[in-house]
Amino acid sequence: MNKKYTTQMNxxxxxxxxxxxLEVARKENIxxxxxxxxxxxxxxxxxxxxxxxxxxxxxxxSGLRTKINVNLGISKDSSDFEKEIRKVKKAIEMExxxxxDLSSFGKTREFRKELVDISSAMIGTVPIYDLVGxxxxxxxxxxxxxxxxxxxxxxxxxxxxITIHAGLNKETIKVFKRNKRLNNIVSRGGSLxxxxxxxxxxxxxxxxxxxxxxxxxxxxxxxLSLGDACRPGSVNDATDASQIKELMVLGELTLRAWEKDVxxxxxxxGHMAIDEIESNMLLEKKLCHGAPFYVLGPIVTDVAPGYDxxxxxxxxxxxxxxxxxxxxxxxxAEHLRLxxxxxxxxxxxxxxxxxxxxxxxxKIKNAKEWDYKMSVARQNLDWETMFSLSIYxxxxxxxxxxSKPEIEDTCTMCGKMCSMRNMNKIMKGEExxxx
Amino acid sequence: MNKKYTTQMNxxxxxxxxxxxLEVARKENIxxxxxxxxxxxxxxxxxxxxxxxxxxxxxxxSGLRTKINVNLGISKDSSDFEKEIRKVKKAIEMExxxxxDLSSFGKTREFRKELVDISSAMIGTVPIYDLVGxxxxxxxxxxxxxxxxxxxxxxxxxxxxITIHAGLNKETIKVFKRNKRLNNIVSRGGSLxxxxxxxxxxxxxxxxxxxxxxxxxxxxxxxLSLGDACRPGSVNDATDASQIKELMVLGELTLRAWEKDVxxxxxxxGHMAIDEIESNMLLEKKLCHGAPFYVLGPIVTDVAPGYDxxxxxxxxxxxxxxxxxxxxxxxxAEHLRLxxxxxxxxxxxxxxxxxxxxxxxxKIKNAKEWDYKMSVARQNLDWETMFSLSIYxxxxxxxxxxSKPEIEDTCTMCGKMCSMRNMNKIMKGEExxxx
Numbered sequence: 001m002n003k004k005y006t007t008q009m010n011x012x013x014x015x016x017x018x019x020x021x022l023e024v025a026r027k028e029n030i031x032x033x034x035x036x037x038x039x040x041x042x043x044x045x046x047x048x049x050x051x052x053x054x055x056x057x058x059x060x061x062s063g064l065r066t067k068i069n070v071n072l073g074i075s076k077d078s079s080d081f082e083k084e085i086r087k088v089k090k091a092i093e094m095e096x097x098x099x100x101d102l103s104s105f106g107k108t109r110e111f112r113k114e115l116v117d118i119s120s121a122m123i124g125t126v127p128i129y130d131l132v133g134x135x136x137x138x139x140x141x142x143x144x145x146x147x148x149x150x151x152x153x154x155x156x157x158x159x160x161x162i163t164i165h166a167g168l169n170k171e172t173i174k175v176f177k178r179n180k181r182l183n184n185i186v187s188r189g190g191s192l193x194x195x196x197x198x199x200x201x202x203x204x205x206x207x208x209x210x211x212x213x214x215x216x217x218x219x220x221x222x223x224l225s226l227g228d229a230c231r232p233g234s235v236n237d238a239t240d241a242s243q244i245k246e247l248m249v250l251g252e253l254t255l256r257a258w259e260k261d262v263x264x265x266x267x268x269x270g271h272m273a274i275d276e277i278e279s280n281m282l283l284e285k286k287l288c289h290g291a292p293f294y295v296l297g298p299i300v301t302d303v304a305p306g307y308d309x310x311x312x313x314x315x316x317x318x319x320x321x322x323x324x325x326x327x328x329x330x331x332x333a334e335h336l337r338l339x340x341x342x343x344x345x346x347x348x349x350x351x352x353x354x355x356x357x358x359x360x361x362x363k364i365k366n367a368k369e370w371d372y373k374m375s376v377a378r379q380n381l382d383w384e385t386m387f388s389l390s391i392y393x394x395x396x397x398x399x400x401x402x403s404k405p406e407i408e409d410t411c412t413m414c415g416k417m418c419s420m421r422n423m424n425k426i427m428k429g430e431e432x433x434x435x
Numbered sequence: 436m437n438k439k440y441t442t443q444m445n446x447x448x449x450x451x452x453x454x455x456x457l458e459v460a461r462k463e464n465i466x467x468x469x470x471x472x473x474x475x476x477x478x479x480x481x482x483x484x485x486x487x488x489x490x491x492x493x494x495x496x497s498g499l500r501t502k503i504n505v506n507l508g509i510s511k512d513s514s515d516f517e518k519e520i521r522k523v524k525k526a527i528e529m530e531x532x533x534x535x536d537l538s539s540f541g542k543t544r545e546f547r548k549e550l551v552d553i554s555s556a557m558i559g560t561v562p563i564y565d566l567v568g569x570x571x572x573x574x575x576x577x578x579x580x581x582x583x584x585x586x587x588x589x590x591x592x593x594x595x596x597i598t599i600h601a602g603l604n605k606e607t608i609k610v611f612k613r614n615k616r617l618n619n620i621v622s623r624g625g626s627l628x629x630x631x632x633x634x635x636x637x638x639x640x641x642x643x644x645x646x647x648x649x650x651x652x653x654x655x656x657x658x659l660s661l662g663d664a665c666r667p668g669s670v671n672d673a674t675d676a677s678q679i680k681e682l683m684v685l686g687e688l689t690l691r692a693w694e695k696d697v698x699x700x701x702x703x704x705g706h707m708a709i710d711e712i713e714s715n716m717l718l719e720k721k722l723c724h725g726a727p728f729y730v731l732g733p734i735v736t737d738v739a740p741g742y743d744x745x746x747x748x749x750x751x752x753x754x755x756x757x758x759x760x761x762x763x764x765x766x767x768a769e770h771l772r773l774x775x776x777x778x779x780x781x782x783x784x785x786x787x788x789x790x791x792x793x794x795x796x797x798k799i800k801n802a803k804e805w806d807y808k809m810s811v812a813r814q815n816l817d818w819e820t821m822f823s824l825s826i827y828x829x830x831x832x833x834x835x836x837x838s839k840p841e842i843e844d845t846c847t848m849c850g851k852m853c854s855m856r857n858m859n860k861i862m863k864g865e866e867x868x869x870x
Contacts, residue, residue: 234810306830337838375669395741403772
């Protein structure tokens, strides 16, 4: 371990070029000086725990390709260790840059350690999920000190970023109570934090001991992902007082973290009408001083359970094009059940589409090149190249295979009326047969 | 038949309130005077052929709920009449407001007549698809007069709207030839029109005989859907000279149609980067004088064959929220094969999500009510109501059924950690068990 710096942000401030920075600059095809300058300001992070040896580091933030996260983990209703590890491998094969281990029951420590061992993707956790299982006692009996101990344990295990609902402090709760909303607190970690605070009549431990928390983050270089306990759970509640009040607290915490050179990501909505997304991207960037924005969704309508990979692909694409840096996948199982492997695959494809569409929109370097190559292949009726460039090759191949056209180079949609085929012929002065 | 007016637009101009107007005003919960005023100006249409007895009329345009269209039809690669009629019935059951019959081979007339007989949804066609099969001769040998005869035949059969690529005239082709694009003309009807013009060295018959075409439209009250032959087939080609030149011609044709009281819809892209959609909505509304905009997609990235119901749901939702009035569905089979029934279902759900998300965004009256009811049910953990409000009930029910939770009112995603359940308990002062 290089002793000359603590966190990646600390290195940037000292002008030290780390291997992780070099790797990110190479992957993104950007200038290393520009990268360091942005890391110094906190608008780019490289979540990379010093104990995560197998990581292939990725940057998240301003001017970089939008990254995606996949949620996994073992729980009471799904404790099959091996099945979950298979999903992990599939997610990495599908190029997810991050995996959040949301395990809440069973051998969570063993699972987490194996995950860190095998994963080149960055690993995130929500320590509060692990709290009750870890101590095997009632949430109300857990002490503030124990909240921090679990964070330390995750840091030791090599977790790259942790979600902490530190913005749900007593002040935020006052605003929440004065401003009625339809769906209260829908964040799982947020509701647990609220529960603990109400039962014990105490301040949020993550907020009260934020400095101690930062010290742990510095020790392992854990990136803080400041969770949004008050993210809207319905389009009705979006952009309301509770959400914005919490975001303001997160902005203040961001500055405190940066003072100690802790890297920060801010988490965001949630359910949100399509016309509110752009303003919400602006709000986060302003109130949180340009910290990278990590959004779950936004889900643009509440009425499509079974199809929330689509409602969130719509919101995620818009969010990414307007400044979101990191998208959490949502699967077709959202609001209905724990996702299985097929749900995970559909969720990953949808969020990859959203991220890429957003990258084209915000003019990320070379984002359009992929599309250009695909459209050249399409123009040439070069099916093999089209397949190899497809966002999910297996389905594209299968679809064509299941429906063989009369004419080899066309497809059964138009057959001999294929506009690509006919325009190519006529532009070359060749005769065209349609009948 | 009421002899006092020709088309719905003609009635509006004369201040006559038709049954169709009353029905639309009732469905949309808007004032009849406002509806008539907008129909007079052409910014709302009610496509409704006088020979389509079974129709349940719908309005398309300014201030109304975004409507959706489903493409179907028999072709060389799929000539099973009965199978296609089953799809029609399913599409109507799923509340598609329009069905375009894109039949290009076989007993197209019989299919069209049966379709009109059974369909409460409005029916659209692209007469040029039917041309070669109808006369059973080479495209090049078909006369301009014969182009019009097929339109007359479709009108007689009760077709409510027809796509005509009248904007691809000699002037547009000059611009197309001077401004190189990656994917030329990807519109099927547009490429056939181009082919005929090039082989015969003649003006586009739909453009040259536009007045005669209008006379046929008046006779049956066919709504003209002015097709975009130059719609971009890749994000690379979007918003280019060919596309905009053609749109300008469509704007001029719109005014000519309105002069004869023919209702008009204008068709639009296509493949398009997410950051260009809003400007394109504005361009159409300006250049085409507020005529309702009917978009195919926009597909926001070229790289996702097998998932173009998602790429187009993203684009469609944005388009609808920024002024598009009518969305054409795109299925997972796009760019790969003719869609089967399952593809059709997935396509309909995706476009319904896009239309509704767009309606929330453009603040269509009561659009959010559906979401509100769903989120109340979600808050109450009232699964039966959630299912009945779901955009596709079958999948939501199946997903939950396949994965039974430990605690009846929660789901396997969070189990006892369900934020809805726990927040409800704590807000009521009840004890919460998590372990």
